[in-house]
Amino acid sequence: MGKSGAADDDADNWFATPPLPPARAALASDMDVDVCVIGAGLAGLTTALEVARRGWSVAVLERRRIAWNASGRNCGIVGPGYAEDIRHIVARVGLDHARQLWALSQAGVDYVRARIAEGISDVDAQPGWLLVSKFDSGDALLPLVSLLGQEFGAQIEGWPCERVRASLRSERYYHGIYYPDAFNIHPLNYALGLARAAEKAGARIFEHTPALAIDPAGVRKRITTASGRLRAAHVVVAGSVHVGAIMPSLAGTLLPITAGVMVTAPLGPRLHEAIVFAGGVSDSLGPDFDFRIVGGDRLMWSGGLATWNADPRRWVAPFRRALARTFPQLGAVDVEYAWAGVMGMALHKMPQIGELAPGTWVASGFGGHGINTTAMAGELIASAIVDGDDRWRLFRPYDLMWAGDVVGRGVVQVAYWGSRLREGVALRRARRREQRRLRKVAGLESFRL
Secondary structure, three states: EEEEEOOOOOOOOOHEEEEEEOOOOOOOOOOOEEEEEEEEHHHHHHHHHHOOOOOOOOOOOOOOOOOOOOHOOOOOOEOOOOOOOOHHHHHHHHHHHHHHHHHHHHHHHHHHHHHHHHOOOOOEEEEEEEEEOOOOHHHHHHHHHHHHHHOOOOOOOOOOOOHHHHHOOOOOOOOOEEEEEEEEEOOHHHHHHHHHHHOOOOEEEEOOOOOOOOOOOOOOOEEEOOEEEEEEEEEEEEEOOOOOOOOOHHHOOOOEEEEEHHHEEOOHHHHHEEEEOOOOOOOOOOOOOEEEEEEOEEEEEEEEEOOHHHHOOHHHHHHHHHHHHOHHHHHHHOEEEEHHHHHEEEEOOOEEEEEEEEEEEEEEEOOOOOHHHHHHHHHHHHHHHEEEOOOHHOOOOOOOOOHHHHEEEEEHHHHHHHHHHHHHHHHHHHHHHHHHHHHHHHHHHHHOO
């Protein structure tokens, strides 16, 4: 294996292989703005861009570099929906409310597409997102396809097993759901493009400037840094599990989920013989792995789950074994990059978007489905602050909920391990059923002969 490292090291991240732009200056003096955004991930950058485009002054404080964590380290799939199952959303808030939430998630996809069309370059957009099942569950998928297509107006196609296997030449996959309107991008370049667009619109972005304290009292909020103080009418905390020092009440509502990503060495024509599909793929409805072709003939493979800060190298061996089981025709595969990203996820698996107190806003909890929802959140909050838009209230049923700290992490980790064990048993049963079916078909053919 070539490069690997911790989550704050860019050398291991394939997306960061071209030289990154020079760091922006840190805040060096006091400043007054209309809006202060804490965090230069996708949500914070979108908020800053939309506030600046509406003519208000805005400053962004980033403790490290732009999109240094999950925003610049994810697999880059941009599709509608949330980490939470849409059927669970309907059960919780009702069909009409769920329709509005789904429409917002689709608006997030459209937002990303529009910003790219406006000139964010080098994102290497590739169309399509395919969710495939590792079980012969076509009948079980039909109600979901019907719900999404008929009740939510989603652009969606149900794919039979034959079509899935014509695109992904693996006997491990059966039926699928295809989103033709979804697409895949280089997330770090998209984030850097958002930053440039925000600055062009008038925003100020300060890197290596951690916010040390927030005083939310009064009309003008005060945000303290090591080298200057910001005063703002509104402060937007667009961070995740890393905001504990300044807002422990928010960090305590999020589970820190570490996921791994690897990128292979160039595989040549054999990759395109195994995967005849240019878009992103998620296997199983609660995806175990995401993967897609990048750089022409490399395979990006993402997945795993740890509720602690894990070394990305721990995933390389199991990822290679999973890849060998899925596409044995690829043969031996070398891995050149392996990295990890830490995302924040609420227990209800929905984003946390809204006003915590007058003038204090939160945009967080995007783990598991982040690119469209961060775009949606940034636009919603900017619109709420400047225009009085109250659509953010649609997320009130998903309020801040304590995640259980160490106990909560343990429960989630054990649940994940348990689901993997159950899935393994189910997969073996599915393979035996298919083998019996194939033997039966072969026997009938012999009888006819």
